[in-house]
Each structure stands twice: as C-alpha cells, then as structure tokens.
Amino acid sequence: MRYLLYRVWKQLWSNRKIYWLIIFEMAVGIFVLVTCLNLTFTNREVLARYRQEMAEGMIPIQWEEGEPDREEEYENASCLAIDYGGYLQLEREYEKELNLYYTVVALDTCFFEGEQGELSTAEVWYLFMNDNMFEKCFGFARENDQAYAGRRAYKSLNKMGAAGEGNVKAVVRSSNEFLARQGKIWFSEGCGVEYKEIPAGEKTEYINRTSGITEQIPVEDCVICPISLADDFHVRKGAEDVIFMVQYKGADERPALFEELCQKIEGMQGGKYIVYVSDEYLKMEKRAKEQDNLVRMFLAVSFVTLAIVTVSMIGILLIVLQKRKKTAAVSFAFGATKIRNFMELFAEVFLLFFTGAGFGVLVSAAASFGLSGVATEIGFYPVCLLYVLAFCLVTSSACCLIALAGVKNREPIKVLKEL
C-alpha cells in the first residue's frame, strides 16, 4: 500500500503541470455541484416550510362584490358573505377536512350623556367567534358560553349597566334600550349573556379583518361573544362583516378543496360575492412553485456542468494514459499485475479528483457563507460531502475505465515491443 501511494505521489508530481488543469476543472465542477446542491437543499427547506405553512396555517378566504347586473339575485341574499347558517352548513360539510375559523363582526357605538348633558361616545366591536377562532386568538377555551370584553369595552359595558343609577345616561344607538345590565349583555328580550373581562396579561392586541378592508380591530374595544348569538344579533341589528379562515386538518396540501369551498360560498349568496383564497396563500403557492422550479433548474445546471467537466477530464486522462502505457508495461514485467496497475491509476485519478473536489467544496462553502443573507437564501449542507465523495469515486472509476478503453495496444508485450 505504501509503495502504491509512493508511486501515485511520484506520478502526480511528475504530471503536475497537466494535473493542475484537471484539479482546476474538477474544482469548478464541484463548486457548481455543491453550490447547486446547497441551493437545492435550501430551496427544498424553503419549499417544505411554505408547504407546512400552507398546510398548518390559517388561510383567509376573501371576497368582493360580484357583477352589478345580477342585482335581482341579491335581493334574496344575506348581506354577509357567509352568514351563520352558511357557516353551520360549511362546518357540517367540511368537518373531516377543515378547521373553520369564523367570526361575525359588528361595530356598535354607545352614546353616553353626562351630568351636565355632555355627550361622549364609545365604540364597541362585537365579535361573534366560533370556538376555533376564540382559542386561536386567545389561547384558552371559552367558559360556559360567556362573553369576554376587552379593557375599554368592559368599562363601557359597565358604564352602560350602571346608567340611570348615578348621573350617567347611556343612549345606545337609536334606542334607549340598555344593552348591558346586571353583568349581562342583552341582545334581545330573554337573550342575555354574561360577560367578563379578558384575563389580564392577554397578549393578543388586535384581531385582523381579512375581507374587504384590511384592518386590525383592537381587542380592548371588543366584546367577544359566542357564535350561537351571531344570527340573532345579525337579524336584529345587522353586522357588517365576517372573518373566515380555514385550515387543513391533515398535512396534505389540497388546493382543489379551496376552489370547491369558494364556489360553495359564492353559491350561498346567489353569486353576490366572488370568493377567493387570500393573496397571501396564492403568493405562497406561487413561491413554492418557483422554488420547485429553481430546485430542478439548479440540479440540471450542476449535472450539465459536471458532464462537461467529466468529458474534458477523460480527454486529458486519455493523453496522460497514452504516455503511461510504458510505465504499466514495465511495471508488469517486474511483478505488477494488471489489477495493481489499474489500482495505481485509480488511486492517482481519485486523489487528483479529490484534491480538485476539495478546492471546489471550500470555495462553495465560502460562497455559501458569503452569499447567505446578502444575495440569496443559501446554507451549507455537510451531506453534500457525501455526494462529492460518491461523485469522485464514480467519476474516477468511469474516467479510468473509459480512458483505458480508449488507449490502444495496451498489452504489455506489445507496448514493450513498440517502444
């Protein structure tokens, strides 16, 4: 073994001028391969992240007003894109596949008349949330179907409840009916729900509206009510909007389901609304596809580069091996087997390729660290080294075999006769 390595070293040294060219070519090829593999792995991670976000994330369903010439159909339609009945229908139909996040949004303004007859107002957002949405927003389950009020809304409700007892009069919207009294909010006669303040330390500050205007509703002005009251409130006082989001229950991504869902919602209101998946989701899907294409492109580039480099290296080796015939024949005469000669050649070519590959990996690693966060998202993946090693082994064998096959009259006796 030592003698084999000694001879390999001698051969590498004596051919160093032409071998630098191979090392350079190999370094370029491996640089491209490793960089492309790093980009591929990075993009795969990004792609997986997107897919996970798409699979796990809450995807807003949005809508806009449909065509105006279909007004006659609107007459029968509810003003909400998805009313409470529609939500219950969707929940039934997609129970197995989707988690639904549904909230009816209504803004109410309370007018308070003070001691001296001065008027003050307080805006209270009534959000009728289903349990999924509530838990997602606040991280705990609702107790006993009660309502929760944000800090300011809680004060307003209390003020309303206390109206008439002191010098404060409350005038709620167009009627004098008190909405809150005795620790309950009354939506209709006999329909009241207890309210309490959202626990201190709650981090959620805003609820994002998803359709129409993109707006954040401050939680401190909100009264979060059970979804079962949404219909009653909507019929009696009207609600202005709904928030609707969905989430896959399984990890699989099935965009076809979204289309179906959107069509179903459109049908519910007789075509009043055009329903679509949020831009964010579409962007994510587009980015995922782009990443997928990038992965394929980088792999293709690396394979083409390596093919060119390999062919070029075989050409150079062929020239070297033509000269090496004599060495092999003389070695054969003094006790080397053909396998031993091949082993020497293989070890030489492998070391040569490995040196070139080493340079390529180093440059690629440096480029990855340099570019990361500056130009593109790219990491360095040590698993690339395995690919490089495998590539070196395969190409060394292939180059040796192809180059040997290309060397004419390599039988030792013939070679020795010719010289």
Added chain:
Amino acid sequence: MKIIAIKNLMKTYQTGGAKNEVLKNVCLEAEKGEFVAIMGRSGCGKSTLLNIMGGMDKADGGSYLFHGERVSDFNRRQLAHFRNKNVGFVFQAFHLLPEFNVMDNISLPLGYAGEKAAQRKQRAKQLLEMVGLAGRERDKVFQLSGGERQRVAIARAISNRPEVILADEPTGSLDEENGAKIMQLLKKLNGQGATIVMVTHDKKVAGYADRVIYMENGNIK
C-alpha cells in the same frame, strides 16, 4: 541442475484473419548458472520465447517448468509473483521510467515485492555501486547516457536477486564500447551464479555465452 525445462512449446498469434505460428514445439533446457544466447533472424520467435520464459506471455501448448514448477499452469497472480521474484528483464530500449529517478527505477521490483523504503534505498545504493554508478541515485533518467541507462536497467533486473536474467538484445542500442561493458557486467553476474538467457543478433555478443542456440521459423535448430 535444470532451472528451465521447456518442452514442445507452441505459440500462435492471430494477425488479421491469418494465424501466425511463432513457436512450433520448441524444446529448451538451461542449467542453473548457465549463460545461454539465442540467435536467429527477426521474427523467428526469440523474443516470444523469452517473454514466455519470463512469464510475460503464455504459451498455447507444451510445458514450461521452472525449478520443476509448471509455470505454464500459473494464474495471473502467480505469474506476477514469478516475474517479480524469479526473473529480471533487460531490454534493448532500457525501458527506464522517466518520471522516476535512478533509485526509484532500480527499486521497482523491490517495491512490488513489498520491501520497505529504507531497504529499497540501501539495495539501490549497493547495486549502483556494483554497476559503477555510485552517487547517481537522484539523477533523472534523461541525465544518463545510453550505457549508463542500460547499467541502471541491469541493476533493476537484479535488484530482487532473481535466479534468471532475461536479456533481449541488451547491447542493441549501444555503441561497441558500451556494449562490451554491458556484456562484461552480465558475464560478471553470471559468474556470481545468475542464469542468463540472452537474445541477440550479434555473434560477438553471443560469444560471451556458454551456449548459443539458433532459432529458425519458430523452432530451435
């Protein structure tokens, strides 16, 4: 004591579509320590016979015994071992390896025999001294004259202490003076106990041998 015993050796080469019988029932014996010269015209089969004797080539028929062992039945690995341990080649064109220096060329058979670097170096020095090239270990092949190259080639042939030296036209590329020096060196080795089988065209060179064999059309006359 017979070191080489060849009986009815046959060798045929296929050139194009035609068969060329190079050796036809060749029989040859050589005693240990004998100096045999083989003479004959070009293409009469001398070199082929030498190659078979050296384990470089295999015969198509007949038998070749070396110290009673049937070399003709050896597999590739045994043949490689045979070439390494039992024979040493000296070629007309020297066939020194230009990428190696003098010492590396001489120690080539020792390397394949598994000798350690220090032992190879020591043996190479000893042999260079013997062939009159002491101190030239580090020289490159191109720095040597023709005569010096052949002396290095002889040193290489005997580095592993083979019993038989096979020389194919050892003086063919040398002038008369250098040729004579080489023959004297071979004669000296023969005197030290080496068996030498030499192929030559030159009668003067053949005169150094104990016995001269003539070959014609693949047979010994």
